[in-house]
Amino acid sequence: MKLIAFDGDDTLWQPLSGVNLSDRTPTDEEGWPHFAYSVNQSNPLVAERDDGARFALRPEALDVLKELHRRGLLVGVVSYNHAGNVERILEAFGIGDLVDYVVARWHTNKDEMLQELLEAGRRDGHSLDAKDVLLVDDDPSQIYGKQCERMGVGFCRFGWDITDLRDVLGLLSE
Numbered sequence: 001m002k003l004i005a006f007d008g009d010d011t012l013w014q015p016l017s018g019v020n021l022s023d024r025t026p027t028d029e030e031g032w033p034h035f036a037y038s039v040n041q042s043n044p045l046v047a048e049r050d051d052g053a054r055f056a057l058r059p060e061a062l063d064v065l066k067e068l069h070r071r072g073l074l075v076g077v078v079s080y081n082h083a084g085n086v087e088r089i090l091e092a093f094g095i096g097d098l099v100d101y102v103v104a105r106w107h108t109n110k111d112e113m114l115q116e117l118l119e120a121g122r123r124d125g126h127s128l129d130a131k132d133v134l135l136v137d138d139d140p141s142q143i144y145g146k147q148c149e150r151m152g153v154g155f156c157r158f159g160w161d162i163t164d165l166r167d168v169l170g171l172l173s174e
Contacts, residue, residue: 001154001172002128004068005117007137007144008079008086008104011158012061012165013093016046017053021089022081022106024051031106033082037092047092057093064165065098071172074121074128076101078113078135110135111147136168 006012009020022031037055040046045057068075075098079086083104090096101120103113114133121128130152137144138158148155156162156171 001073001134002126002132003074003076003100003117003121003134004168004172005076005078005114005133005135006165007110007135007139007158008077008081008089010138010140011136012058012077013047013089014056014058015053016056019053020081021049021055021079022085031082031085033084035085035088037085037089039092039094044094047089055089057095058165060165061093062095062098064168065095067169069098073172074100074126076103076117078110078117078137079104080106080108080110082106108141108143109147110137110144111151111153114148114151114153134168134171136162136165 009015018026024032036050037047040048045059047055065075077086077099081104083102086102086104090099101117103116105113118128134154135148136156136158139145145155
């Protein structure tokens with residue numbers, strides 16, 4: 001693997017308020033692209049959105065992202081969200097500089113997002129093929145694994161195949 005891509009909601013971070021990162025309500029069909037996020041001063045693993053919704057970074061995420069970079073791997077986030085919100089929460093959590101690429105779109109076609117991720121890496125001079133990518137995603141509707149299979153991208157279902165982001169590091173040494 002050369003590029004490890006993570007999903008956001010329920011993978012890198014846990015929604016604590018019943019809504020995902022760009023959702024205004026639990027069943028929001030459009031989302032809001034302009035939320036702002038700030039880290040909780042008493043708990044740096046919790047970010048609060050400007051409307052009060054809260055999100056918790058998985059405690060192991062920072063160490064895992066640092067280790068991936070130490071190993072020379074690229075890191076991406078692909079998410080069914082608005083890109084600006086993903087970028088802003090990564091900054092609030094203090095991990096924005098550990099993520100090389102963010103591709104977030106308001107749809108479930110993560111295969112398209114992964115293709116964009118590959119193209120961005122190639123534009124930056126990295127030799128990348130689909131087989132060089134691993135997507136780690138909770139895949140609640142069980143569609144992303146199938147999309148990855150069609151593309152030839154590796155897939156790991158968070159919460160099923162692994163339950164801790166550190167487990168990704170073990171997958172890479174197999």
